[in-house]
Amino acid sequence: MIDTVAPARRGTPKRAVVGFWWLTLSAVAVAVFAVLPYLTSSLDAQAAADNTVAANYATRPAWAQVAFYLHVVFGGLALALSPVQFAATLRRRVPRLHRVAGRVAVVAMVLAGAAGTVLAPMSLAGPVGTAGFGLLGVLWVVFAVAAYRSARQGRMRTHRRWAVRAFALTYAAVTLRLWLGVLIPLLISLGGVPEQDAFLRAYVLVPFLSWVPNLLLAEYLLRRRH
Numbered sequence: 340m341i342d343t344v345a346p347a348r349r350g351t352p353k354r355a356v357v358g359f360w361w362l363t364l365s366a367v368a369v370a371v372f373a374v375l376p377y378l379t380s381s382l383d384a385q386a387a388a389d390n391t392v393a394a395n396y397a398t399r400p401a402w403a404q405v406a407f408y409l410h411v412v413f414g415g416l417a418l419a420l421s422p423v424q425f426a427a428t429l430r431r432r433v434p435r436l437h438r439v440a441g442r443v444a445v446v447a448m449v450l451a452g453a454a455g456t457v458l459a460p461m462s463l464a465g466p467v468g469t470a471g472f473g474l475l476g477v478l479w480v481v482f483a484v485a486a487y488r489s490a491r492q493g494r495m496r497t498h499r500r501w502a503v504r505a506f507a508l509t510y511a512a513v514t515l516r517l518w519l520g521v522l523i524p525l526l527i528s529l530g531g532v533p534e535q536d537a538f539l540r541a542y543v544l545v546p547f548l549s550w551v552p553n554l555l556l557a558e559y560l561l562r563r564r565h
Contacts, residue, residue: 362510363422369513374415377408391538395463403461406454414451417509420444424502441502445487448505452479464543471546478554479508500561507557508550515549 376385377393382404385393396407423429423440430437456476462468486501522541526532532540 359422359425362425365513366418366421366510369516370415370419373512373516374411377411382407391463391542395461399461403458406457410451410454410458413447413454414509414512417444417447417451418512420447421506421509425506441490442487445483448483448509449480452476452483452508455479462546463539464546467543468546471549475508475511475546475550479505482508503557503561504554507553510553511550514553515545518545518548 376390380388382393382397386397396404399407420440420443424437424444453476456473459469459471459473459476462472464471482501482505486498486505489495489498489501519538519541522544523537526537526540527534530540
């Protein structure tokens with residue numbers, strides 16, 4: 340679906356257009372609003388404002404804080420650039436933009452994925468976070484590099500398939516927040532979990548939940564299209 344969407348092209352199914360714009364708006368929104376606080380204030384200030392994730396890294400060594408900022412900033416950049424890559428109209432009319440944005444996105448994914456892998460053992464989700472976010476970081480780098488290499492070799496069909504998989508992992512930044520938005524109220528209202536504990540309880544559930552369904556859906560769509 341997402342590797343051939345052209346919102347203005349005649350004959351594009353309505354659900355594909357709606358899907359494209361949902362992916363675009365949600366990706367850009369998270370890329371801006373999730374990253375901006377870390378660019379405008381320090382980790383200490385964010386921790387004081389009850390940002391649990393920031394508090395986890397505010398007391399970490401300098402190298403861990405650098406890795407955290409690399410993960411946040413370049414992950415946001417990769418997410419913001421993804422809609423440009425999947426707009427078929429832009430690919431046809433401005434192919435140079437597609438190539439340049441693609442190279443920047445690959446570098447951003449590699450940096451964010453490598454940083455995420457380094458940070459995985461420090462996750463608030465404990466061993467589950469180490470495994471889930473660590474595997475996500477490794478696969479993110481592998482898929483991004485595979486997409487770049489296949490494009491360089493002129494295997495564009497293979498390139499598009501790896502790009503879709505890489506985007507599925509990039510979009511984990513969005514689905515993680517969507518799952519937290521669902522799980523936290525459920526744990527409070529149905530599970531009887533105290534409000535101050537609900538975030539951490541929900542966070543333990545998202546290290547795999549944030550990206551495995553995305554990847555499975557991407558594979559399903561790729562196989563159906565093939």
